[in-house]
Amino acid sequence: MKNIIFLAPPAAGKGTLSEMLVEKYGYAHISTGDLLRSEVALKTPIGLEAESLMKAGKYVPDELILKLISNRITNSDCQNGYILDGFPRTKVQALKYDELLKDLGKDLGVVIYIDIDKDMAVKRACSRITCPKCGKIYNKYSSEMKPKVEGVCDDCKEALTQRQDDNEETFIKRFDEYMQKTMPLYDYYKEKGVLKTIKAYESKFDTFKEAVKVIEE
Numbered sequence: 001m002k003n004i005i006f007l008a009p010p011a012a013g014k015g016t017l018s019e020m021l022v023e024k025y026g027y028a029h030i031s032t033g034d035l036l037r038s039e040v041a042l043k044t045p046i047g048l049e050a051e052s053l054m055k056a057g058k059y060v061p062d063e064l065i066l067k068l069i070s071n072r073i074t075n076s077d078c079q080n081g082y083i084l085d086g087f088p089r090t091k092v093q094a095l096k097y098d099e100l101l102k103d104l105g106k107d108l109g110v111v112i113y114i115d116i117d118k119d120m121a122v123k124r125a126c127s128r129i130t131c132p133k134c135g136k137i138y139n140k141y142s143s144e145m146k147p148k149v150e151g152v153c154d155d156c157k158e159a160l161t162q163r164q165d166d167n168e169e170t171f172i173k174r175f176d177e178y179m180q181k182t183m184p185l186y187d188y189y190k191e192k193g194v195l196k197t198i199k200a201y202e203s204k205f206d207t208f209k210e211a212v213k214v215i216e217e
C-alpha cells in the first residue's frame with residue numbers, strides 16, 4: 001500500500017480515519033510523539049538524549065527524530081505501508097525526510113490533506129467528551145460518536161468529561177496556528193504532485209470512502 005502522511009487541522013478526524021485505515025489495510029501507524037515517549041521510557045541512547053533536551057526546555061532536533069523514524073520505517077511491519085502521524089511539521093523536516101527516503105530507497109507515498117470547515121471543527125472540538133479512565137473519545141452531537149447513555153462511558157461506565165483545552169477560544173487559536181504553520185508544507189507537497197485533498201464529512205464513513213479512493217487510485 002502507499003505510505004501516507006496526513007496533513008490535518010485539529011478535529012479533522014485524523015485519529016479515527018487512521019484507525020479505520022489500519023483496520024482495512026494493515027498499515028503500521030507511526031506517531032512520532034509515541035515513538036519519542038517510548039524511547040524515553042526504554043532509556044535508549046536516543047531516549048536519554050531527547051529527555052535531557054526536553055528537561056532543559058529545548059526542542060528535540062530534527063536529526064534525532066529522523067533517526068527514530070528511520071529505525072521505525074525499516075521495521076518489517078512497515079514494509080506493507082505505514083501512516084506517518086505528527087511528522088513532518090515544517091518544510092525543513094519535509095526536505096530532510098525526502099533525503100532519508102532517498103537514502104533508504106523508499107517511496108513517499110501520498111500526502112492526504114483533510115479539509116475541514118473551521119466552524120465544523122470548532123463545533124466538533126467543543127462537543128468532544130472523553131472518558132477520564134480509558135481515554136475513549138465521544139461526541140455529544142454526533143449520532144455515530146455519542147455514548148449509549150448520555151454522559152457515561154460505554155465501556156467503563158465512568159462519567160465523561162470535557163477537555164480543558166477544548167474551549168472555543170483556545171481551539172480557534174490552535175486551529176489558526178496549525179493552518180498557518182502547515183500551509184508551506186501543503187504548498188511543498190502540492191508542487192511535488194503528491195498531495196490529495198479529502199473532505200471531512202459529518203460521517204466518518206463518508207470521509208473514509210474518499211480516503212480509500214485516494215489510496216487505491
Ligand SMILES: [Zn+2]
Pocket residue numbers: 131132133134135136153154155156157158
Ligand atoms: Zn471509559
